[in-house]
Amino acid sequence: MRKYVDLAMIGIKEHTAYLNSVWANFLAKVIYLYMQFALWNALFNSNSGSNIPLSHVETIRYIIVATVISTFMECDVIAWINGQIQSGDVANQLIRPIDYRFMIFSKHIGTSAARFMMYTIPLGILIAVFYRGDLFIKDQLVYGIISILLAYMIQFLYSLIIGLMAFWLIVTWPLNMLLAAIYKLLSGSWIPTVMFPELLTTINMFLPFRAIYAIPVTVITTPMSFDNICENLGIQLIWLVVLFSLSEVTWIVGKKKLVVQGG
Amino acid sequence: MSIEVNNLTKIYKLKRHQKKTAVNNISFTIPTGEIVGFIGPNGAGKSTTIKMMTGILIPDKGSISIEGLSFKKNRKQIMMKTGVVFGQKSVLCWDIPIIDSLKLFKDMYRVPDDVYKENMASFSEILGLDEFIDQPPRLLSLGQRMKADLAASLIYNPDILFLDEPTIGIDVLSKERIRQFIKKINEERHTTIILTTHDVSDIESLCEKMIIIDKGSLIYDGTLPNLKSIYKTTDLEEIIKSIYLAGEEKYAKIC
Numbered sequence: 207m208r209k210y211v212d213l214a215m216i217g218i219k220e221h222t223a224y225l226n227s228v229w230a231n232f233l234a235k236v237i238y239l240y241m242q243f244a245l246w247n248a249l250f251n252s253n254s255g256s257n258i259p260l261s262h263v264e265t266i267r268y269i270i271v272a273t274v275i276s277t278f279m280e281c282d283v284i285a286w287i288n289g290q291i292q293s294g295d296v297a298n299q300l301i302r303p304i305d306y307r308f309m310i311f312s313k314h315i316g317t318s319a320a321r322f323m324m325y326t327i328p329l330g331i332l333i334a335v336f337y338r339g340d341l342f343i344k345d346q347l348v349y350g351i352i353s354i355l356l357a358y359m360i361q362f363l364y365s366l367i368i369g370l371m372a373f374w375l376i377v378t379w380p381l382n383m384l385l386a387a388i389y390k391l392l393s394g395s396w397i398p399t400v401m402f403p404e405l406l407t408t409i410n411m412f413l414p415f416r417a418i419y420a421i422p423v424t425v426i427t428t429p430m431s432f433d434n435i436c437e438n439l440g441i442q443l444i445w446l447v448v449l450f451s452l453s454e455v456t457w458i459v460g461k462k463k464l465v466v467q468g469g
Numbered sequence: 470m471s472i473e474v475n476n477l478t479k480i481y482k483l484k485r486h487q488k489k490t491a492v493n494n495i496s497f498t499i500p501t502g503e504i505v506g507f508i509g510p511n512g513a514g515k516s517t518t519i520k521m522m523t524g525i526l527i528p529d530k531g532s533i534s535i536e537g538l539s540f541k542k543n544r545k546q547i548m549m550k551t552g553v554v555f556g557q558k559s560v561l562c563w564d565i566p567i568i569d570s571l572k573l574f575k576d577m578y579r580v581p582d583d584v585y586k587e588n589m590a591s592f593s594e595i596l597g598l599d600e601f602i603d604q605p606p607r608l609l610s611l612g613q614r615m616k617a618d619l620a621a622s623l624i625y626n627p628d629i630l631f632l633d634e635p636t637i638g639i640d641v642l643s644k645e646r647i648r649q650f651i652k653k654i655n656e657e658r659h660t661t662i663i664l665t666t667h668d669v670s671d672i673e674s675l676c677e678k679m680i681i682i683d684k685g686s687l688i689y690d691g692t693l694p695n696l697k698s699i700y701k702t703t704d705l706e707e708i709i710k711s712i713y714l715a716g717e718e719k720y721a722k723i724c
Contacts, residue, residue, distance in 0.1 A: 300524070462527055
């Protein structure tokens with residue numbers, strides 16, 4: 207167990223090694239949130255929101271919660287694995303007596319903890335100071351947290367799969383750039399997914415992205431029946447199982463196809 | 470721990486229908502406690518063989534047995550007892566103080582406190598590790614980084630140590646210290662050491678046995694004195710040069 211704690215600590219230290227980048231990251235979050243806030247306010251004020259399925263308050267609540275969650279949900283796993291494969295450093299990870307995927311996961315947890323302390327909490331305080339009004343449904347908060355944890359796992363497994371594909375593709379970040387654009391739109395981290403046109407909603411039904419932002423944020427911010435909550439958590443669980451199985455397959459295939467770069 | 474390699478083969482796929490046999494049907498045995506020089510010209514397949522022997526790459530054919538254990542069944546057990554130093558790649562976390570990486574290995578390999586302390590004391594004494602232990606690798610010189618890498622790979626007392634060009638780019642004095650250290654480890658702990666290097670003086674001062682490969686095939690497996698008696702000279706550099714040259718000419722004829 208201690209080795210995993212060590213790895214998590216290394217994750218924290220690595221993330222905080224360059225203080226300037228921490229500040230820049232935090233400021234980026236604040237500016238992003240303000241932009242979202244200003245944009246949606248302008249949109250609602252000009253249009254009175256008649257043909258938007260969410261109300262003004264609900265939308266603002268959604269984008270605030272989504273942005274706060276994004277501060278610790280972000281995942282560097284694809285970049286890590288890509289970097290290690292490209293430089294050949296992956297060799298040094300594969301000679302260890304613990305599973306490569308657990309090593310990556312432990313470090314990711316550390317990074318997320320660092321992000322939580324340095325971005326989520328300060329951003330939360332800023333919001334508490336400047337935003338008047340309730341952000342979440344108190345009765346649903348427990349389910350919301352469960353949903354966030356599931357989303358966190360789904361996010362990790364998704365990144366792991368794309369990252370591990372580098373074992374035979376060598377470079378997967380261009381693929382990731384493409385996926386990142388789709389991901390940002392379909393996950394609901396920019397725009398609430400209920401606002402999507404029908405076609406997009408249908409496509410989204412068959413993709414895991416909405417399980418990462420749209421579901422947890424909705425569970426936290428929108429009142430819904432118990433059955434409805436269970437249905438949403440169920441969808442996340444299914445995606446968790448699907449992605450876990452896929453990551454196993456990718457791992458088995460990847461290990462066989464791996465070519466370590468460099469002498 | 471002894472190592473037995475049988476009919477090892479690795480083929481890389483380059484492009485469609487293009488293949489390169491990096492390692493071609495190699496067999497050898499390394500008994501416990503020996504220091505073996507594993508040499509060959511650039512691109513001979515040394516690193517590929519080492520990567521298979523450390524369980525990073527899966528061989529296409531053949532088997533590797535370490536003290537009777539195989540990577541398929543006993544992967545973790547072997548990993549616990551194997552140390553690897555790649556001269557050109559660091560095992561240490563780039564932005565993290567050396568001490569944190571060492572602590573990670575202590576927990577990962579379940580090193581008892583007293584063994585850890587003892588090893589740390591000897592690393593400080595011989596390698597001067599204590600001078601830069603609180604700094605991250607990115608702030609260290611190459612020689613310091615190499616010493617830290619050696620320490621990280623030996624902190625858990627491995628039974629087998631793979632050294633892939635451990636003295637590359639290191640100054641003469643540091644080289645000497647690193648060699649002394651390797652020798653001491655081998656004498657005290659009977660660690661089996663496989664040394665890959667292009668530095669002839671590394672081999673002269675450390676190895677009893679030599680394995681030479683070229684173009685993926687084994688061309689010599691025997692003792693250093695024996696090799697010298699075959700070529701009737703004590704100049705190892707000359708011997709190696711003529712072996713490599715013969716390999717090149719053979720290749721030219723085939724083309």
